[in-house]
Amino acid sequence: MSTQPYAGPESRTPGEAVKNWVHEELDPDQLSSGKLSYGRRKLGMGTLILFWGLRVYVLMMILLVGFQIWNAFSSGK
Amino acid sequence: MNRTPNGTSSQSVFLTSEDVKRARDRRHVRSHREGGRWWMVLWLLVGPGILVMLGENDGPSMISYAATGATYGIGFFLPFIALTFAMAFIVQEMTVRLGAVTKRGHAELIHERFGPFWGFFAMGDLVVGNLLTLVTEFIAIRAGLGFFGVPPALAVLGAFLLIVCIVSSQRYWTWERIVLSFAVFNVIFVPVAILAHPVSSAVVRSFFTWSPIAGGITTGFILLLMSNIGATVTPWMLFFQQSAVVDKGLTPIDIRHGRIDTALGAIIAAIAAIATVLATTPLFLHHVDASNFQGADFAKALIPYVGNIGATLFALGLFEAGIVAAITISLSSAYAFGEVTGHPHSMNSSIREAWPFYAILITAAGMAAVLVLIPNAPLVFITVIVNVIATLAMPPAIVFLLLLVNDREIMGEHANRGLSNFFGISVTVFLILAGIIFGISTVFPHLFASS
Numbered sequence: 001m002s003t004q005p006y007a008g009p010e011s012r013t014p015g016e017a018v019k020n021w022v023h024e025e026l027d028p029d030q031l032s033s034g035k036l037s038y039g040r041r042k043l044g045m046g047t048l049i050l051f052w053g054l055r056v057y058v059l060m061m062i063l064l065v066g067f068q069i070w071n072a073f074s075s076g077k
Numbered sequence: 078m079n080r081t082p083n084g085t086s087s088q089s090v091f092l093t094s095e096d097v098k099r100a101r102d103r104r105h106v107r108s109h110r111e112g113g114r115w116w117m118v119l120w121l122l123v124g125p126g127i128l129v130m131l132g133e134n135d136g137p138s139m140i141s142y143a144a145t146g147a148t149y150g151i152g153f154f155l156p157f158i159a160l161t162f163a164m165a166f167i168v169q170e171m172t173v174r175l176g177a178v179t180k181r182g183h184a185e186l187i188h189e190r191f192g193p194f195w196g197f198f199a200m201g202d203l204v205v206g207n208l209l210t211l212v213t214e215f216i217a218i219r220a221g222l223g224f225f226g227v228p229p230a231l232a233v234l235g236a237f238l239l240i241v242c243i244v245s246s247q248r249y250w251t252w253e254r255i256v257l258s259f260a261v262f263n264v265i266f267v268p269v270a271i272l273a274h275p276v277s278s279a280v281v282r283s284f285f286t287w288s289p290i291a292g293g294i295t296t297g298f299i300l301l302l303m304s305n306i307g308a309t310v311t312p313w314m315l316f317f318q319q320s321a322v323v324d325k326g327l328t329p330i331d332i333r334h335g336r337i338d339t340a341l342g343a344i345i346a347a348i349a350a351i352a353t354v355l356a357t358t359p360l361f362l363h364h365v366d367a368s369n370f371q372g373a374d375f376a377k378a379l380i381p382y383v384g385n386i387g388a389t390l391f392a393l394g395l396f397e398a399g400i401v402a403a404i405t406i407s408l409s410s411a412y413a414f415g416e417v418t419g420h421p422h423s424m425n426s427s428i429r430e431a432w433p434f435y436a437i438l439i440t441a442a443g444m445a446a447v448l449v450l451i452p453n454a455p456l457v458f459i460t461v462i463v464n465v466i467a468t469l470a471m472p473p474a475i476v477f478l479l480l481l482v483n484d485r486e487i488m489g490e491h492a493n494r495g496l497s498n499f500f501g502i503s504v505t506v507f508l509i510l511a512g513i514i515f516g517i518s519t520v521f522p523h524l525f526a527s528s
Binding site for chain 2: 031
């Protein structure tokens, strides 16, 4: 286990010891500046149909909720 | 160990305070793990699962459980609530794996893997749902403190300042422990249930028989059924837990503890939810009409049956439910914003490093606080609509989740297997059907009126 002293969490210019210690403790992609993009996934026709279907579903339901709101207010509730 | 994804030396990577604080947390975990102190490892790693489950036992959820107890008493809904928390565990466990393996939040992964077009749709659903839900949390806070005579403006302002104080710790660990210490008060509904003197044999019998259903299956029964589902599994939970797992620094080796954390959260939250049903059962037994009850009305109506102490605990529980949910939901909005826009988004970041993240967090809570104080605002209506929108937004969110957790390119050996897919897809289909029925029955109640 590392017992290296470090400059403190707010250190703007962490020393070598801190850098080494942090890199020992964290996986490379846990570092805030160490993440690589996974890249876009190729979406098949089935997936796209599913996504659009769900979008239409949400849109329709929101319209229905909007209708209910209008109905509630127009009936003076 | 001194390696970065792009192969550069560790020294060339820019370190932030977020990295240093997270490394310090990981050092504690590793130290206790190497020392064989499993209970300390568990203590250090629990948090996101308990918080998300108790956070979802929020103001509208507790009011929904209270309405269930007052309308149906002991019977079908006790085992049904336990079932909904089992479903919540199945769904949330997937977010633990996603976060620990990919080290990315839910919004970030959707954005990255499915592109900005679908990413912004997911984000839009979340932001709208979260804002409305936050309003209902402040309604619960206002109602809970209103029982003690606290004026609405003071209650809302006090809660908002409390949220600001807690997030200003700029340290995930501190933030998490403070909110956990608030969240455990969710079990305050248990002593209220005990004071209500439920018949234990009836409680046990209901779990074996899933009955009785007082009055049979009616429109009201269907609405409460869907409302109880919406009180357990909602989109913000997916976004929050995955982001919190990443912020906490969990890695694949911690997945087992993440599961225990989530299971603990589900069990505690289920106990609190069932206790709330039991606490309001006297209203059912004494034929008190609770159909138009709001917030603190339940606490006041319970005084003859659970005494002033019980009613006070109930009102405190309502306040706790609102404040914990307001903290976690506003954070889930801020996480998602940072993940999609690329701004720093960690509770370990300093305000200077991640001011847009903190600004969104505080603005989300502030907007909800202001909306609650608008004179003659339709607060009851907002509470009802929030449940509808949360349930309706769940199918797209859960489909994104299932696609991501089955993506072997990013999940590798931690991708869903046959059994987890069976449970995951079953829950998805159930929620989609429930959402459709809930939406239809809410908008066209007459369709179910004859049943």
